[in-house]
Amino acid sequence: IRLMRLPVAEPAAEPGLVLIQVDGLSHTQFQRALARGKLPMLRRLIRREGYQAWPFYSGLPSSTPAVQGELFYGVKSAVPAFSFREPQSGRLVRMYEAEVAERIEQELRAQGAPLLEGGSVYSNVYTGGAAEVHFCAPVLRWGELLRALNPLALVILVLWHLASVIRVAGLMALEVVLAVVDFLRGCLAGRSVRKELKFIPARVVVSIVLRELATIGAVLDVARGLPVIHLNLLGYDEQAHRRGPSSRFAHWTLKGIDGCIRRIWRAARRARRRQYQVWIYSDHGQEGTLAYPLHTGRTIQQVVAELMPGAEVAAMGPLAYVYPPTPLADERKAALARQLVHAHAIPAVYYVHQNGGVRAVTTRGEFSIPDQAAEVLGEDHPFLPEVAHDLAVLCRHPYSGELILSGWAGHCPPISFPDESGAHAGPGPEETRGFALLPPGTCVPERVGKWLRPLDLREAALHALGRVPLRSGRRLIRPRPDPHGLRVMSYNVHGCVGSDGRLAPERVAHVIAQYDPDVVALQELQVPGLLGQPAEAATADGVSLPQRLQEIVEHLQRDFLYGSAIYWATDGFDNALVARRPLRVLRAGRLLPAADRPGQPVRGALWAEVEIAGQTLQILNTHLGHDARQRLAHIEELLGPEWLGGPRQRGPLVICGDLNSSPRGRVYRRLARRFRDVQVGLARYRARRTYSSRYPWVRIDHVFVSRHWDVVAVEVPRAELAVRASDHLPVVVDLRLAPAELAIIPPARAPVKGAEGAC
Known part of the structure; x- marks a missing residue:
């Protein structure tokens, strides 16, 4: 800590909080990984430490920028998707672009107080108001810290963490071997050689290097006594996009993620400057999907260009937003929606009527949202009332297109518009259903029923940090065998x-x-x-x-x-x-x-x-x-x-x-x-x-x-x-x-x- 010239907090009576996000792991895959022994530390937290696993509804879109916007600032549906057309610039943008993420966060900051004020953050879309930001879209700061080190200090730092350096090197070598094997399998399966080659370095960097650096940083921040720490572990999500959420390669990364959680949890228990709680959650899940280009032989951009020359399409995942060169009348929207559904294999198309109502078109008919959402999403959707409301809000988002194409409907196999085997952003039951693993004694809002959403987690976190008391809350306790006993x-x-x-x-x-x-x-x-x-x-x-x-x-x-x-x-x-x-x-x-x-x-x-x-x-x-x-x-x-x-x-x-x-x-x-x-x-x-x-x-x-x-x-x-x-x-x-x-x-x-x- 001294070598890196990092400030150290004085011992404080106020509690500390470590939030660990396991990106993209659905509640179903989480339970499956527990049963298969891929998450021994999380299983110990549940069985021995009394942690409770809650379904976590992501809200819409079921993507990291929207979830973190609601968690960090209390703003639902901060963006319509990971990619959309920005009115300010008039161009299609992606949320990993630094200037775009910074502009969106400025809008969020005007609407809510930041959750991570005074803390640190790793590998996120937003900074959350953190004082120290590392590997996030708006700011990259570890490079500045490393440049501030003199060569001797850098050598001593490496020697001090020699075991971690050796472990990272070994894991990188193993991951490269697995990535090459996976590359050969992908090529034999007929996938693009160029994309498979690009995936090898991305896989090693995200699954190993970024994960280990974020873990080391979080352990140091706990030792320094920062009040709140948030890190996002991306490895599973990256693998699940390429090979599918239930694939062996995706689940392989969970053992490494589990080991990182164990190291952070132990550091939190040894911390002397604060009494830390460690919360683990996943922001969303993923649906196993068919790639639309492989399914139909054409990209969604080609289909839309044929129907609406000059229209732009933002499509990263199972949601595609269509921005025509001129506004469309309601009759034209309805006609295009029917054509996309019946002739071009789009499961559902949504549009906003001039009177403000939201309409959905599927092969089963046309329906009003949210009133008839069950006809589109299915009666058995685990979050039906909430997701129906959020779907209507999403369609009315100022950054949404005139037509919203969805790769998921309750009666169709899920599809994703890019070439990927796992996707999220839409209203599907798997992609909207993450998990939250909370320790006993945690206070949650009284309105919480059988599941949490990001706003609930935010209020619970603010209460745990002693910033905002819950007006009406209840404490998660170890279950009683007799609720009426003593x-x-x-x-x-x-x-x-x-x-x-x-x-x-x-x-x-x-x-x-x-x-x-x-x-x-x-x-x-x-x-x-x-x-x-x-x-x-x-x-x-x-x-x-x-x-x-x-x-x-x-x-x-x-x-x-x-x-x-x-x-x-x-x-x-x-x-x-x-x-x-x-x-x-x-x-x-x-x-x-x-x-x-x-x-x-x-x-x-x-x-x-x-x-x-x-x-x-x-x-x-x-x-x-x-x-x-x-x-x-x-x-x-x-x-x-x-x-x-x-x-x-x-x-x-x-x-x-x-x-x-x-x-x-x-x-x-x-x-x-x-x-x-x-x-x-x-x-x-x-x-x-x-x-x-x-x-x-x-x-x-x-x-x-x-x-x-x-x-x-x-x-x-x-x-x-x-x-x-x-x-x-x-x-x-x-x-x-x-x-x-x-x-x-x-x-x-x-x-x-x-x-x-x-x-």
């Missing part, structure tokens, strides 16, 4: 100092948020405080809340109760309960030290009552010491008349805590005689160890329940964040009241209104 978490947070030695309360909060428990029992906050005082009472009396607990609760945005067990000398073993509903203290206090063990740290317990789902529940939280005789004395005290053995203990009870006792210990066995250990007796479940988080070797963190409960599920998370956030692993248990107990437990008072599950 979820409890017991967590020794080790003073919010993780296994890597970092003090980071926000990591603890994020682990909790991923599971969204109804009640959290926290041990070892290591902060002096008041026993059993509600947060409001503590602040009203002028007593400051413990900073670490305050940071956790502010992140969770819940009502809570803080209970300190003890603060003695330099040791603190404070306990806290955090709940989504108000808590009522039954007892909070110190446990008596053993008479023959003077000098042992004093321990405590917190016992409270909470009303959830119409029932009154009791929960006790404690953290016992390391001395065996003192632990046993404390358990006897907790089971005695002043605590759980007294008249106030009635109804469902949950006991949480770090007991510092394994299942072989006397303390554990004493509790197990009266209550049920949630990790024992559950079908198809083996008890998990909880300490230490990095290398668990003993089970000392426990949750016990009374006979009133049925245990539905138990989890001891081993996700990377949970491993790093504390030296203990949390215990998460899903409970439901046993049917026999529901009739005899008195219902609670009317529940207090709250923002359950709100972001």
Whole structure:
């Protein structure tokens, strides 16, 4: 970083975000690659880290410039396609032209705030307002950085990253061999030799060189602490265009992309300047297509020139825009559309009527859009209402042609107007259906149903960066086996100092948020405080809340109760309960030290009552010491008349805590005689160890329940964040009241209104 003279951010409490775009990978091909083992890192994120895979509707056109315009600036359908006629210059343009991309981005910037402000961006169409731009259409900046290096610094930089240099060289050599083999196959299949030769260097540069440089840059930016980083990995999209989205060569590139994601994700987890989230998404998919010139023997430009001499055609992909030399009357548009469909094998032609309505012409008839879109796109289109609306908007775009030719209709095989085997930009179900892979704890807009679109991802990203609160949102959590049950978490947070030695309360909060428990029992906050005082009472009396607990609760945005067990000398073993509903203290206090063990740290317990789902529940939280005789004395005290053995203990009870006792210990066995250990007796479940988080070797963190409960599920998370956030692993248990107990437990008072599950 110093050799390249790159600025470094100061450590910040604000979160960071890394957005990784896998260009052109549809949801279907993503699922297929997961099943075939091509994406082991993404599979790990789903299975172990709790990431959720969402269908991602691209909007129209289903192309990168439109998706990034909506994501970066909040503007839908920023351009009609990758190629169109620009009114300012009156010529056909392509979005990889620097001056064109810059002009379009200026228009976008006037309509919305940039998402990537202060961050960095790699291999994109737009800069997104990023401070550092690399390999994007408007700006190429890495060349400037490399020129700024002196020769000695450049040599040292190469030696420092020698392993990466060797890997890139090896991958390039392998890719060249595969490209030559692919070239020979393409020639034998009758494809153009000139185009196949041009594809070899393009394939090596895009699939290897650009991908590796972007990955190295993103890893450096994470280490520097930039607030937001976006990179676009193009290799799959490039291969899928040439050989088809389901081809072996296209799927081969996914293993390299998966490896890059693994390196970036690990760098984000090791980052010391910010707490990063890593989101992965694909902007669109691709349809497997027939090339129109191979299908009909003529190009679309030749067909249009025959029907409309002097007309221009912009055709990159399955959408072609026709710009006649003079405006066409409605009757002429309709006649040309019918001729193109019936005589020249165009699946669908759209045009805008003088009254503003959009008409579609297919072999099945003529239809109004969006009202009759199902007749054109099919009733089974996964995004039918949304894509119908966006199709009408696209046809009315000021840069669209008088006729819009579509290579996709629900009743026809897909075609693309250039010579390619995979295409996107149109309204097909595969090309409009990407994926978004988001970590648990992410807040998304409340309107989100079964899928996301770029605007939803933008709002979620702005919220994650702390820039704009969601007016109405919901948090993605790890799914509950019983939506109507109770979820409890017991967590020794080790003073919010993780296994890597970092003090980071926000990591603890994020682990909790991923599971969204109804009640959290926290041990070892290591902060002096008041026993059993509600947060409001503590602040009203002028007593400051413990900073670490305050940071956790502010992140969770819940009502809570803080209970300190003890603060003695330099040791603190404070306990806290955090709940989504108000808590009522039954007892909070110190446990008596053993008479023959003077000098042992004093321990405590917190016992409270909470009303959830119409029932009154009791929960006790404690953290016992390391001395065996003192632990046993404390358990006897907790089971005695002043605590759980007294008249106030009635109804469902949950006991949480770090007991510092394994299942072989006397303390554990004493509790197990009266209550049920949630990790024992559950079908198809083996008890998990909880300490230490990095290398668990003993089970000392426990949750016990009374006979009133049925245990539905138990989890001891081993996700990377949970491993790093504390030296203990949390215990998460899903409970439901046993049917026999529901009739005899008195219902609670009317529940207090709250923002359950709100972001």
